[in-house]
Amino acid sequence: MNFSTNAHCGSHTSKENIPPSSKTDASQVQRAKQRTVLGVLSDNEQRGRSFSQGGHFSKHSSISDSSQLTFLGHPSSSSFDVYVEEACEVVLAASGQEVVSDSYYLDAETDAMQNEDLRLLLDLSTSLCQDVSMQSDTDKSLMSEEVLRVSEYTEDIYLHLRESEVRSRPKPGYLEKHPEITNGMRVILVDWMVEVVQEYKLRTETLHLAVNYLDRFLSSIAYLKRSKLQLAGTAALLIASKYEEIFPPELNEFVYTTDSTYTKEQLVHMEHVFLKVLSFKVAAPTVNQFLRLFMSIHSVCANTENLALYVAELSLLEIDPFLQYTPSIVAAGAYCLAAYTVNKSLWPDSLQALTGYTTAEIVPCLTDLHKLYISAESHPQQAVRDKYKSSRYCRVSLITAPAVLPFP
Numbered sequence: 417m418n419f420s421t422n423a424h425c426g427s428h429t430s431k432e433n434i435p436p437s438s439k440t441d442a443s444q445v446q447r448a449k450q451r452t453v454l455g456v457l458s459d460n461e462q463r464g465r466s467f468s469q470g471g472h473f474s475k476h477s478s479i480s481d482s483s484q485l486t487f488l489g490h491p492s493s494s495s496f497d498v499y500v501e502e503a504c505e506v507v508l509a510a511s512g513q514e515v516v517s518d519s520y521y522l523d524a525e526t527d528a529m530q531n532e533d534l535r536l537l538l539d540l541s542t543s544l545c546q547d548v549s550m551q552s553d554t555d556k557s558l559m560s561e562e563v564l565r566v567s568e569y570t571e572d573i574y575l576h577l578r579e580s581e582v583r584s585r586p587k588p589g590y591l592e593k594h595p596e597i598t599n600g601m602r603v604i605l606v607d608w609m610v611e612v613v614q615e616y617k618l619r620t621e622t623l624h625l626a627v628n629y630l631d632r633f634l635s636s637i638a639y640l641k642r643s644k645l646q647l648a649g650t651a652a653l654l655i656a657s658k659y660e661e662i663f664p665p666e667l668n669e670f671v672y673t674t675d676s677t678y679t680k681e682q683l684v685h686m687e688h689v690f691l692k693v694l695s696f697k698v699a700a701p702t703v704n705q706f707l708r709l710f711m712s713i714h715s716v717c718a719n720t721e722n723l724a725l726y727v728a729e730l731s732l733l734e735i736d737p738f739l740q741y742t743p744s745i746v747a748a749g750a751y752c753l754a755a756y757t758v759n760k761s762l763w764p765d766s767l768q769a770l771t772g773y774t775t776a777e778i779v780p781c782l783t784d785l786h787k788l789y790i791s792a793e794s795h796p797q798q799a800v801r802d803k804y805k806s807s808r809y810c811r812v813s814l815i816t817a818p819a820v821l822p823f824p
Contacts (some may be wrong), residue, residue: 574709574770577701581743584700586631588739593638597645603733605630605649607797610729612673614803616665618657620725624702626656627732629694631739636693644686647678651686659698703728706747714764716755723812724754726804730788733797741781748773749781753789757818779823789817 591597606627613623629652634640640648650670657664667680678686691698707724716724727750731738738746748763748771755761763775792801792813804813 570709570713571770577705577709578742578744580699581701584628584632584697585742586628586739587635588735590631590635591735594634594640596642597634597640599735601642601645602735603797605645606733607799608646609649609653610732610799610803612653614799615673616657616669618665619660620729621702621704622653622656622660623729624704624732625660625698625700626652628700628702629655629690629698631735632700633690633693646674647682647686648690650674650678650683651690654683654687655690655698701743703731703743703746703750706744707750710747710751710767713770714766716751717758719810719812719815720754720758722804722809723757723815724750726800726809726812727753727785727789729800729803730792731785733795733800734788737784738781744771745773745778745781746785748778749785752778752782753785756821757815760822762822775823783821786817786821 591599591602609626610623626649630649633648633652650673654667654670667683671678671680671683704725707728711721711724728747731746731750748767751767752762752775763773763778768774795801801813803809805811
């Protein structure tokens with residue numbers, strides 16, 4: 417199922433969900449690029465990669481060690497069996513075939529009718545294929561504007577999301593249970609996850625879900641080794657892409673993103689443990705979902721929409737203070753900050769009526785988002801900012817943040 421759309425300067429068409437063949441070609445082009453790795457590196461590899469061209473990530477490889485993953489009472493070589501049932505996407509492609517009649521004595525009228533039926537069939541088939549192709553290039557979802565604008569269901573959808581967000585929230589301060597992992601390591605990991613989502617043209621919702629899975633996973637376990645942190649992030653992306661994407665990258669591609677630091681078996685094993693820890697509850701409301709809902713109710717210009725998405729994505733980098741807020745409050749704060757930055761408006765009456773949130777209730781989160789927005793340019797990790805520098809997102813990360821907000 418799909419729950420997100422991705423704006424392109426006012427248009428919701430994108431190249432986020434491309435067929436496997438195109439993804440494979442794209443990844444092959446990238447093969448020559450040095451991959452960013454957080455996993456276990458030998459001393460020689462660390463020295464060799466300290467001056468590599470593979471982006472800013474390689475210099476952080478020292479956060480990993482060769483420790484084994486041990487949690488939930490199981491070492492990484494756990495003996496329980498993992499049963500993987502491969503799911504295949506079946507694509508039915510219609511094509512015209514020559515039709516040969518069994519009779520040589522068809523009259524002209526019957527022959528014309530058959531030809532007309534065949535032409536209509538081929539026209540419909542071609543149209544169907546074009547519709548499927550267009551859908552694969554469009555970040556459409558069950559949270560699309562067409563669905564959300566059905567006014568009689570909007571309130572029910574919102575109330576359901578509000579109820580669900582309470583049940584699927586990570587615990588603030590969960591890093592206290594992981595002595596080997598720091599907040600800085602998590603920031604580096606999420607920045608890398610942004611790069612992976614960009615490289616494989618995955619949906620924005622896939623990233624938000626993956627970060628939610630990662631935080632909930634780390635909230636529920638203890639003493640994860642730093643050498644397995646990137647493996648956990650990769651498993652989160654794997655599960656999120658299976659849930660959200662029509663054409664998720666293959667398992668080998670996820671192994672490749674770690675420069676083969678981990679094996680397919682290790683990744684499958686981590687996926688298995690991940691799903692057990694999450695109790696297979698992978699449908700989680702995200703900031704992105706709430707933002708899409710808000711913007712479908714009270715439409716905004718392309719700059720405001722993309723700026724709100726940019727601010728929301730920046731919030732994924734920081735546990736403190738943003739895990740203290742619910743996704744709906746963060747979405748409301750991102751909406752207000754983007755609206756004020758672009759056109760000096762804040763929280764519209766229509767959204768206050770739907771959510772029950774007053775501007776005063778949004779202000780604490782809005783203030784924290786404003787600080788994050790101002791500091792983004794000087795932040796060591798730049799993947800989110802670089803992503804929103806593109807024309808596809810109207811280059812909103814280059815918009816100067818307001819110096820002050822219109823309240824104390």
